[in-house]
Amino acid sequence: MKTLIHKVFVIIFCAALASSYSWAAVPQPPKLKASAYILKDFHSGKILAEKNVDKRIEPASLTKMMTAYAVEMELKLGNISLEDKVKVSRKARNMGGSRMFLEEGSLVTVDKLLKGLIIQSGNDATIALAEHIAGSEDAFVTLLNAYAQEMGMKNTHFQNSTGMPHHKHYTTVEDLATLSHHVIRDFPEQYALYAQKEFEHNGIKQSNRNQLLWRDSSVDGIKTGHTNSAGFCLAASAIRDGMRLVSVVVGTKTDRARTTESQKLLTYGFRFFETHKLYGANEALTDARIWKGKMEKIPLGIEQDLYVTIPRGRYGDLKATLDIQDRIVAPADEGQNLGKVNISLGKEKFDERELVALRAVPKGGLFRNVMDEVLLVFE
Numbered sequence: 545m546k547t548l549i550h551k552v553f554v555i556i557f558c559a560a561l562a563s564s565y566s567w568a569a570v571p572q573p574p575k576l577k578a579s580a581y582i583l584k585d586f587h588s589g590k591i592l593a594e595k596n597v598d599k600r601i602e603p604a605s606l607t608k609m610m611t612a613y614a615v616e617m618e619l620k621l622g623n624i625s626l627e628d629k630v631k632v633s634r635k636a637r638n639m640g641g642s643r644m645f646l647e648e649g650s651l652v653t654v655d656k657l658l659k660g661l662i663i664q665s666g667n668d669a670t671i672a673l674a675e676h677i678a679g680s681e682d683a684f685v686t687l688l689n690a691y692a693q694e695m696g697m698k699n700t701h702f703q704n705s706t707g708m709p710h711h712k713h714y715t716t717v718e719d720l721a722t723l724s725h726h727v728i729r730d731f732p733e734q735y736a737l738y739a740q741k742e743f744e745h746n747g748i749k750q751s752n753r754n755q756l757l758w759r760d761s762s763v764d765g766i767k768t769g770h771t772n773s774a775g776f777c778l779a780a781s782a783i784r785d786g787m788r789l790v791s792v793v794v795g796t797k798t799d800r801a802r803t804t805e806s807q808k809l810l811t812y813g814f815r816f817f818e819t820h821k822l823y824g825a826n827e828a829l830t831d832a833r834i835w836k837g838k839m840e841k842i843p844l845g846i847e848q849d850l851y852v853t854i855p856r857g858r859y860g861d862l863k864a865t866l867d868i869q870d871r872i873v874a875p876a877d878e879g880q881n882l883g884k885v886n887i888s889l890g891k892e893k894f895d896e897r898e899l900v901a902l903r904a905v906p907k908g909g910l911f912r913n914v915m916d917e918v919l920l921v922f923e
Contacts, residue, residue, distance in 0.1 A: 570816045570855045576805040579775065579795025582717045583809040585819050586725060586781070586788035587851035592813050597718040598699060601794050604769030604777050605642065605665050606720055607688075607707035609727050611674070612662055614687045615654070616731040618677050626655035630676040632668070639667040639706070645748050646672060656745060658734070663743040664750045665768065667706045674705045681705055695722055709773050717792040724766055724779050724790045738765030755803040756780050760810070768802070769794075776802040782810050787819045816856055822864065822887070823850040826902055830866055832882065836913045837874030837905040844868065844882055845902045854889055861890045866899060878904045 573583070573593030580596035591597075618624045629651040637648035644666030646652060652672065660669035674684035681704060688702040703713035728735050741758070742751045753768040762782040769777040775795040782789055791809040796802040823829060828843040844866070854862065868883040876882070883899035907913070 574808045574812055576793060576808060577796060577801060578793045578805050580717045581791065581793040581805070581809065582721050583789060583791045583813050584721050584725075585813070585817070585851070585853040586728065586790050587819055587821070587849070588853040589851075590853040592789075592817060592853070593809055594717075598716050600699065600714045601716060602709060602713065602771065602774035603707055603715045603720065603794075604709075604771045604774040605707040606715075606767050606769040606777055606779055606792075606794075607702060607705065607713070608661055608665060608670060608769075609720075609723050609767050609779065610688045610691060610702065611670055611684075611705045612658065612734070613723070613727055613731070614684070614691060615658055615661075615673050615677065616734045617691070619654075619734075620731070624654055624677060626653065626658070628654045628676065630654060630657060630672050632672050633675055635681075636668045636671040636675065639671055641667045641706070641708070642753075643667055644669040644745055644750075647746070652745075659737060659740070659743045660745060662737045662767070663740050663752050664745075665753060667708075670706045692719070692723075695726055697722055707769055707771070707774075709771050717794055720779055720792045720794075721790055724781060724792065727766060728781060728788070728790075735765060738767065739763075753799070754778065754780070755799065756782075756806060759803065760807065762814075763810070766790075768799075770799070778802040778806050780806045780810065782814075784814050787814065787817075789813045817853050818856045818859065819851055819853045820859065820862075821849060821851050822862070823885070825849050828902055829885070829899070830868070832868050832872055834872045834874055834876060834905050835919075836908055836917070837876070838908045838912070839905055842872065842876055842882075842905050843902040844899050846885060846897050847879065847900055848897075850885070850887075850895075850897055852887060852895060854894075858889060862894075863888050868899065874905050874907045876901045876905045878902065 580599050582597050583593040584591050632646045632650050642665040644660035644664050646668045657669045657673050660666040674681045678684035692700045697719035700715040700719045703710040756763040762784045765781045766779045777794040779792045791806050793806045825848050827845050829845050831841040834842040865886045880901045881898045885897045885899050887895040
């Protein structure tokens with residue numbers, strides 16, 4: 545028996561508008577003067593531009609995104625609070641590189657240290673927080689690697705919390721894009737700190753090193769990094785009309801270059817692509833016939849929001865079909881795979897997701913079983 549196929553039009557819009565709007569072919573992404581980079585849509589996960597995404601690179605101070613994430617997780621768990629006063633150690637005070645200019649033995653709140661870490665990229669603030677949370681930086685680093693593993697950052701290993709060069713301290717731009725996604729999604733209130741342009745401590749005011757915050761009002765983060773061996777690096781994110789892009793650019797030669805090259809990626813992404821939410825998680829897309837169950841229908845949907853990123857102007861070419869398993873027989877468990885959602889863009893297959901049961905349906909009684917057995921003979 546043929547599989548039941550329901551055709552569902554994802555987009556319904558004015559035909560006059562569709563006929564009056566013409567879309568142009570999408571050009572090749574810009575080629576950047578950087579050793580590696582990636583441009584990714586935040587919601588759909590679609591990669592729009594890339595170079596050497598799996599190449600092992602040095603993250604420099606982009607490491608501090610994971611350090612801040614670990615601090616934010618400790619805050620969420622209630623293990624620390626923003627009002628905690630942290631005593632600054634000699635090690636923290638003596639850290640070189642970018643600094644918050646902490647004084648040894650002084651007491652500084654977690655709140656100020658987190659701002660010093662994110663906005664000023666302070667190595668001293670980073671060490672003070674690591675020691676406050678785990679007792680030592682070495683112990684704290686085990687948290688960073690544990691979170692990296694949970695996030696699926698398969699080509700990353702942290703050796704320290706600041707991003708100081710070390711042969712065992714490495715990542716990839718793809719993994720950094722994954723980290724950026726979690727920084728934005730998991731702690732939105734703290735993420736607002738990444739857009740703050742300056743912070744002052746002990747009379748010393750420092751500006752955020754992310755120059756895109758001044759150049760592009762749609763940019764709201766994320767983090768810069770630099771060492772002689774890593775070059776100038778920038779993980780950036782911007783949101784326009786509900787579409788959020790994440791870019792990671794590493795290995796440029798100057799501060800200006802990392803800003804300019806990142807802007808090229810973001811401009812390309814917003815100019816030539818658009819992102820749409822097609823279906824929501826646990827939203828019933830259809831009710832399918834289920835045999836020998838306590839109910840005759842079972843609601844089917846997807847477990848996660850479905851976003852697609854497509855060439856700008858091709859919204860009307862999107863279609864979806866629901867390919868449902870033939871003869872669904874009870875019992876059925878919630879979350880059980882019972883088909884697929886197939887997304888096409890014109891004649892091209894674009895994406896697919898599992899179509900699952902949104903609720904469990906147990907076996908029906910004797911009467912239902914007998915009746916459905918008879919009906920199935922003629923089905």
